[in-house]
Amino acid sequence: MASKGLLALIVVLVIILAVSFLLGPSVLNMQGGTPLIGGGNSSVSTVSSTQSVTVTTIVATTTVTTTLSGEGTLSPVDLFKKVEGSVVAILVTTPSGSAQGSGFVYDNSGHIVTNNHVVAGQQSISVTFLDGTIVSAKLVGTDIYGDLAVLSITNQSHALKPVPLGNSSALQVGEQVAAIGNPFGLSGSMTLGIVSQLGRSTTGTGGYLLIDLVQTDAAVNPGNSGGPLLNMQGQVVGVNTLIFSQSGASEGVGLAIPSHTVRRITDSIIKTGSYNHPWVGIQGVDMTADVAKAMNLPEAKGFLVLSVLPNSPAATAGLKGSDRQANIGGQNVPIGGDIIVGIDSITTRNLNDLLLYTERNKSPGDTVTLKIIRDGKEMSVSVVLGVRPPPAG
Numbered sequence: 001m002a003s004k005g006l007l008a009l010i011v012v013l014v015i016i017l018a019v020s021f022l023l024g025p026s027v028l029n030m031q032g033g034t035p036l037i038g039g040g041n042s043s044v045s046t047v048s049s050t051q052s053v054t055v056t057t058i059v060a061t062t063t064v065t066t067t068l069s070g071e072g073t074l075s076p077v078d079l080f081k082k083v084e085g086s087v088v089a090i091l092v093t094t095p096s097g098s099a100q101g102s103g104f105v106y107d108n109s110g111h112i113v114t115n116n117h118v119v120a121g122q123q124s125i126s127v128t129f130l131d132g133t134i135v136s137a138k139l140v141g142t143d144i145y146g147d148l149a150v151l152s153i154t155n156q157s158h159a160l161k162p163v164p165l166g167n168s169s170a171l172q173v174g175e176q177v178a179a180i181g182n183p184f185g186l187s188g189s190m191t192l193g194i195v196s197q198l199g200r201s202t203t204g205t206g207g208y209l210l211i212d213l214v215q216t217d218a219a220v221n222p223g224n225s226g227g228p229l230l231n232m233q234g235q236v237v238g239v240n241t242l243i244f245s246q247s248g249a250s251e252g253v254g255l256a257i258p259s260h261t262v263r264r265i266t267d268s269i270i271k272t273g274s275y276n277h278p279w280v281g282i283q284g285v286d287m288t289a290d291v292a293k294a295m296n297l298p299e300a301k302g303f304l305v306l307s308v309l310p311n312s313p314a315a316t317a318g319l320k321g322s323d324r325q326a327n328i329g330g331q332n333v334p335i336g337g338d339i340i341v342g343i344d345s346i347t348t349r350n351l352n353d354l355l356l357y358t359e360r361n362k363s364p365g366d367t368v369t370l371k372i373i374r375d376g377k378e379m380s381v382s383v384v385l386g387v388r389p390p391p392a393g
Contacts, residue, residue, distance in 0.1 A: 072233050073232045074233060076178065076190070079190075079230065079234050080178075083163050083228070084180075084188060085105075085131070085159075087104050087180045087181065087227060088102065088103050088104065088112060089101075089127070089128040090125065090126070092119055092121075092122045093123050100182060101115060101224075101227075102114065102224055102226045103151065103227065104163050105161060105163060106150070106163075107160075109152075111150055111152055111270055112137060112153065113148065113151075113239065115225045115226040116144050117147055119142065120142075125138065135153050135154065135158055136154045137152060140273065141269040141270075141272075144390075144391060145208050146210070146275065148261075148262065148266065149269075150266055163234070164234070166237045167237075167259070168260050168261075171195050173196065173197055176192065176193070177193055177195055177216055177237065178191065178230045179220050179224060179229050179254070180230065181228075183219075183221035183224050184221060184222060184223050193254075195215070199352070200255055204241070206391070210242070212258055213238075213256060214237065214256045216238075216255075217254070218254060219252070220240045220254040221243070221249050224240045228240070229256040236262070238256025238262070240256045241257050276363070277387070278363055278366065279388035280358075281315065281386065282321070283306050284305045284306045284337065287303065287339060288300050290329065291326075291328065294333070294335050301339075302350070303339065303350060303351045304322075305319055305321050306322045306337055307322065308321045313386040314383060316383075319338050321337040322335060340354060340370050341373055341378075342370070343369070344357070344369055362385055364385050364387040368382070369383075370382075
C-alpha cells in the first residue's frame, strides 16, 4: 500500500538567490529544488544532488504552561520519565495509503500538536500513547505555511499529561536538547544533542519558506516529524520538522519549529481553526555585489524587489519592482527595483531579516515602515500588512 512522507529530508547543497517575501501561494525559486515525496512508512522528502534549496541563516481557550529555560536541569533518564506520557505516535490513513508521525499533548482539553505534513490528506487519524493506548483524533486545523497542525482527541478517557512549552527565545547555541518521537515506527525513541544554531530558514515539504528554525544535531529520522524537541528541563522548545540528508537518514542537521512560533500558531488554530500570516506581496532576491555594481550602488545590502503582486499591500503602498535588466556573468538579470534595507527601526540585510521581524512581531492589519533605496536615494514607505492568501489550487 502506497504511503506518504512525514519527515522532510532535505539535501542541502547551495543557497539559491531567489525567494519571496511574504509572497502568498508559494516560495519563488528560480533555480529549482522542488521537494519529492518518497515511499516507505514514514514521510521522506528529498532534493537530488542536481537541485538546490533555500537555506538562510490569539489567545487559547485553555491554559498552557510556559516556563523559562535554565530551571531544574534533569538527567536524560529523568527527562524521559517526565515527558514519556506526553509524546504520542500518530497514524494517518489517506486515499493513497498510510503514514506515521509524532506529536505531543498540548493541553488538558485533549489537543495534540504535530506537523501539517504529517496529517495532510488525512481520512482518519489515530493517536497512540507510549503505554499502548490508542484513541481516535480529529483535525482541528492546520497552518500549511508554518507546517503545524492541531488534533483533538475524541475520547478523553485516557489521562492527559500536557508537556509544558519552554522559551525558545532563551535558547543558546551549544545548549543540550533531546528529541523524542517515533522514528521508523519505533515508539518513544529519545536522542540527545545540542542546539547547533538558531534562526535558520529553508524550504519545507510544501515548497513554502519556513523561518526562524532551531538547528540541532540530535538524531531525528522519518517518523520523528511533529515530535517535541525538549530542553533539559523537560519543556518543548521546538517541533521536529526537517532534516538535511543525502542518505535519507539523520546526518546531524535537523530543524525544529521554535516554541514561540508553535504557541502563537497553535493558540490561534485552537481558537479559530486557522492562523493568518502577515503578507506584503513582493518577489525578489537578496542583493549581491554584482547586482549592486550593476545598479551603481556602493555596497550590497538589503532585498531587491523584482516584482509586486497586483492588488497586494505592496502595490497599494507604491513599491516598485524591476524595470530593466543587466548582463551579469553572461546572463540577463533583472535589476532596478526598490531595495528594502530596513523595517521600522530594524536594519535588514536580507530577506531573512525581514521575515524574522515581521513574523515575530506583526499581524495582518499592522502598519510597517519600510526603508528603501529607490534610484540611489533612501526613502520610507508605509505598508499595511495583509493576510497571506491560501495556496493556489
